[in-house]
Amino acid sequence: MKPWPAVCPSNCSVRPLAPSPAQLAAWLQSQHTELSTFTHCNLAPSGRGAAPLIQHPASKHAYVAHHQRTEVTRVLGCHSCCRIDMFSKGTKRKFSDDGDEISDESLAGAQVSSSYSLQRQSLLDMSLIKLQLCHMLVEPNLCRSVLIANTVRQIQEEMTHDGTWQVVTETFCGGSQSPSERLVATEVLCRSREQDAEPKLFSVLSYEGCREEEVVTDETLCSVSVSDTASDVCLSESARHCWERDEFVEVDRDDEACESSRLGPGDDDDDDDNDDDEVDEEEESSRVDPKTMGQVFGTFEIKNSAPGPDSALEELFSDVDASYYDLDTMLTGIQSAPKMGPYDLLDSLAPSHGPPSIGSPSNCRSDLNELDHIMEIIVGS
């Protein structure tokens, strides 16, 4: 598979989890801080190092970094999105007392780059939401999900290279994240459609009103917590706790979350790896993809034949994972409140999120409630 861009960590996947409002606010604050530092140049962007300063010709108090002439290219594909290609050394400078010594070039450059960051962030948010809500489409589309996931990876990699990823990490995780945590896709929400759902009412097309210039950061749902490992992204603290909770997972499965085959899909069809000649897959594989990105894509699998009653029950109960239930709350909230505008959708998702994800025990309690709810559906009471 062709990597994009040059370095493509193979195990990079994305799984956002709705953060608590407090976390969101903190993260937004950090975003704004980060952007303001660009403009006012108190710090060099992380990872860049300082550029040698040269005295601005017009004033002895202002220093500007050697600013390379760059091409402004369209990156995000929007007329309003631009990018400075070789934003190499940062713009360290000091304002003079009169404040009029700032070179137009570098200021414009900084503004453009911050606009680019915002655009990129909103694109990332939009992509994650699309992945989350893919089950609400009229027809499930694996190709679309793969393309969106690849886009998310690209953005993550670029943000990692730019160093902006670090900011997000520190805000959320407080540096205590395990770097080995995998970031997995938003599969959780890409479940099979409920029979009585009305997918046509809400499609991802609810973003019609969202113009590309708008910054969606206020409504971002994604807690993209990042570890210090460049290529991995980890979950927020609480999510990780639930992630690793093995209550409903069989011992012989991986520690990573599995999901209920009733709700999601994720059964791996190992039968295909058998004989090439064999067509019918009567034996459902009991091995479930441990990684949830796999499960997202597993959503699109079609079960070809019913397994035996025992194995079916086993599948139903064996790999239920509690950490999805908080997301399930959001989904239930969505499904019961049709006809929402784009921002209504986003607003409703945030508050409907369960207790703050920092505290794991309370989160687990709500997860149990959700488990009951799901069991009800399964049993069909």
Place this chain on the structure above:
Amino acid sequence: MELPLHCKLFLDVHLIPDSADVISAVEFSQSGEFLATGDKGGRVVIFQREPQGEYNVYSTFQSHEPEFDYLKSLEIEEKINKIRWLPQLNSAHFLLTTNDKTIKLWKVSERDKRPEGYNLKDEEGRMKDISKITSLQVPVLRPMDLLVEASLRRVFANAHAYHINSISINSDCETYLSADDLRINLWNLDITDRSFNIVDLKPENMEELSEVITVAEFHPHHCHLMAFSSSTGTTRLCDMRSRALCDQHAKLFEEAVDPANRSFFSEIISSVSDVKFSHSGRYLLTRDYLSAKVWDLNMENKPIETYQVHDYLRSKLCTLYESDCIFDKFECAWNGTDSVIMTGAYNNFFRMFDRASRRDVTLEASREVCKRRAVLRPRRVCVGRKKRESDVSVDSLDFRKKILHTAWHPTDNIIAIAASNNLYIFQDRHINRVFSKTFWAVFLVHSSLNLYTI
């Protein structure tokens, strides 16, 4: 530019939009005498060309029904994804239809005679009283009203775990392939309980999935060659003689992306939505989101021709991504002589490119424009100020009206365009017109059928 053609419109029905009638597949038969369309409701409608040149409804049948997977609570749609005709071997016609999961082989046959004069049964089929029979007669065949029957001959099921996106009949007329998002299977038309997997892109770890198969097709002449395209913008040619599993390609057709134009959407817009071999078998036509490319099978590193279908959308990719339009899959088609290629666009526009003269035209398939005996005028999309009254501004394009499915008659200048639940058939009355001189004069016109009323 006015086109001096007269055309015929043979049906003009009031349309009532219903999503089950949205046409999802269009295909001419190998001779061009028949045209089959499939819709989202699982129905297939077959049109036959009359001696006068019009296409009229020949047969309608329900091909696929919706299914429900109880375990995953997933509905398997009955929407017809592809239709492919088999070459005609006898008086009956065979075609393959597929939805997301199951492929079916249908036989469409005519009956215009029936036997009359049975000894033991009367005309209504009731048994006669034997004691009343006094003489014997020989049943004779008498003509009856033409009856077209569609009967299901084969069902090829349970071979695909993902959604089937294409089927293609081999030139040997015995085998065919079916492709889903991750795998391609080879079938024998007579054997339904077994298929061979020839391509498998599914990674060990689904988390690493970054590429899916979008279209697969057999070479028109070489029964061992097949091509498949992927969401990463590559098209692979595989030779089935070299190994049974064709994960290793024989040729890889990919054009390097210009780094200056690279954006976050580059991969998405490079995803190939359709692949068609030319009738000659020498060239390959691929369609990605913004362009159509013609490749020479002998040269892999770049296409020999690139046609921009709607490049004015390049600055709107963000909006199109938001609305999911960027994932629309447009089909493309060659004409009978491989000199013209055609593909659909938005706003009910479709485009044709003449390869020799490099001229192109944009035409519209909509009820307002296509009236009886109307001449289609070329349309133009303008980015800035309108130069002409008939120009359409980029901002006023209707992205809900997309022409995804188009088909070209195998030999004649007749095209079928599916726009939502309407089918338009355009034909050039002057069949022998030379393309290079008056290409644009060809086309346009004529029939508009609302399947809902059929």
